[in-house]
Amino acid sequence: MTASAQTASAQTDFAHTKQLFHLPEGVIYLDGNSLGPLPLAAPIKMQTTMRDEWGEMLITGWNKAGWMAQPTRVGDRIARLIGAEDGHVVIGDTLSIKVYQALASALELNPDRKVILSDSGNFPTDLYMAEGLIKSLGQGHELRIVAPEEVEDAITEEVAVTLITEVDYRTGRLHDMKALTEKAHAVGALTIWDLAHSAGALPVDLAGVNADFAVGCTYKYLNGGPGAPAFIYVAPRHADKVEPALSGWLGHDAPFEFERSYRPGPGIERMRVGTPPVLALSALESALDIWDMTTMQAIREKSQALTALFIEEVETRCPMLTLASPRDAAKRGSQVSFRFPDGYAAMQALIARGVIGDFRAPDIMRFGFTPLYIDEGDVTRAAAILEEVMTTRAWDAPEYKARSRVT
Numbered sequence: 001m002t003a004s005a006q007t008a009s010a011q012t013d014f015a016h017t018k019q020l021f022h023l024p025e026g027v028i029y030l031d032g033n034s035l036g037p038l039p040l041a042a043p044i045k046m047q048t049t050m051r052d053e054w055g056e057m058l059i060t061g062w063n064k065a066g067w068m069a070q071p072t073r074v075g076d077r078i079a080r081l082i083g084a085e086d087g088h089v090v091i092g093d094t095l096s097i098k099v100y101q102a103l104a105s106a107l108e109l110n111p112d113r114k115v116i117l118s119d120s121g122n123f124p125t126d127l128y129m130a131e132g133l134i135k136s137l138g139q140g141h142e143l144r145i146v147a148p149e150e151v152e153d154a155i156t157e158e159v160a161v162t163l164i165t166e167v168d169y170r171t172g173r174l175h176d177m178k179a180l181t182e183k184a185h186a187v188g189a190l191t192i193w194d195l196a197h198s199a200g201a202l203p204v205d206l207a208g209v210n211a212d213f214a215v216g217c218t219y220k221y222l223n224g225g226p227g228a229p230a231f232i233y234v235a236p237r238h239a240d241k242v243e244p245a246l247s248g249w250l251g252h253d254a255p256f257e258f259e260r261s262y263r264p265g266p267g268i269e270r271m272r273v274g275t276p277p278v279l280a281l282s283a284l285e286s287a288l289d290i291w292d293m294t295t296m297q298a299i300r301e302k303s304q305a306l307t308a309l310f311i312e313e314v315e316t317r318c319p320m321l322t323l324a325s326p327r328d329a330a331k332r333g334s335q336v337s338f339r340f341p342d343g344y345a346a347m348q349a350l351i352a353r354g355v356i357g358d359f360r361a362p363d364i365m366r367f368g369f370t371p372l373y374i375d376e377g378d379v380t381r382a383a384a385i386l387e388e389v390m391t392t393r394a395w396d397a398p399e400y401k402a403r404s405r406v407t
């Protein structure tokens with residue numbers, strides 16, 4: 001550990017940051033990797049935005065309250081967390097849309113190649129969006145999917161762009177962003193990094209690894225709230241070259257000239273599409289205030305300690321569960337997954353006892369660890385409750401086996 005990481009850790013008061021969230025009584029929340037909890041300041045900030053800005057300013061809020069600049073202003077705050085250059089991240093739309101945009105732009109920058117490379121651990125929407133884009137382009141592109149451990153060798157001179165999620169959503173397995181980006185560039189391919197389970201989970205150094213594009217969401221580790229908008233990063237060297245596939249009016253160089261033809265705006269502005277979600281961005285801004293109190297180095301250090309403790313506790317208490325995440329802390333993100341054939345029912349029984357994780361088909365029980373509001377006491381209590389569920393087979397009851405729409 002470097003001296004600066006030690007200082008950062010000493011400077012982050014995690015007992016204080018925990019006080020800044022609404023955590024329901026009797027709940028240990030290990031699902032902040034799917035939906036972060038409510039920052040206590042968010043409803044107050046949203047009320048101000050609604051009453052004093054929307055209510056009082058009406059349409060003049062676009063100028064007076066700075067709503068129009070919000071997507072890049074908030075983008076800069078996220079840039080700090082993912083090692084991006086200032087002015088090269090913008091917020092808006094959903095992550096699925098941002099994947100589509102990044103992919104369309106990357107293919108256009110590498111027109112002589114037809115292969116999009118991804119891996120079988122990727123989240124389905126990324127792959128669905130790639131297939132949809134291939135169909136609309138109708139230029140004979142191919143989506144090539146290999147096993148996660150085969151990605152490096154599969155980056156060949158045929159590949160136009162890699163579409164890789166850094167942290168596997170099921171197992172937490174971490175790809176080597178630096179090595180894969182170097183390999184891609186060595187053979188003339190571009191890279192899109194999906195940071196859905198990285199932003200707010202571990203340090204990311206987009207500028208340092210020379211990434212081309214990155215996308216991610218803000219409702220997971222960043223705590224922006226359900227449906228909070230996504231972000232996109234375009235490297236400075238590409239930002240004025242990409243031709244947006246989703247050429248919406250707010251990505252236009254002069255939206256209020258209402259010109260007949262589309263002209264892309266400067267740099268990252270062109271990745272905007274339509275009207276920004278001002279209320280959602282307001283909640284996200286109050287979540288980001290908490291991120292200003294820490295550094296990603298401090299988060300990583302604490303997160304590795306929490307995940308290691310959980311693995312140790314669960315392996316001691318629950319021999320029937322099989323670790324699905326990498327044992328080496330350097331090779332996993334901020335989550336721990338265990339396999340169990342009746343994982344869905346076991347997770348439901350656990351949730352009924354106040355420990356909230358989630359289930360990912362076919363057999364993964366997933367637990368997210370988020371230093372801003374989870375501490376060692378939560379980890380050992382959660383492991384003890386899990387032990388009770390597993391050793392008594394409390395999960396083996398009909399009420400835990402009926403699947404809900406969201407798992």
Ligand SMILES: *Cc1c(COP(=O)(O)O)cnc(C)c1O
Pocket residue numbers: 094095096097122123125126165169194196197217230
């Ligand atoms: C969570 C997640 C998504 C979700 O996409 P939305 O459009 O925000 O619903 C996409 N990709 C990955 C890798 C994810 O983990």
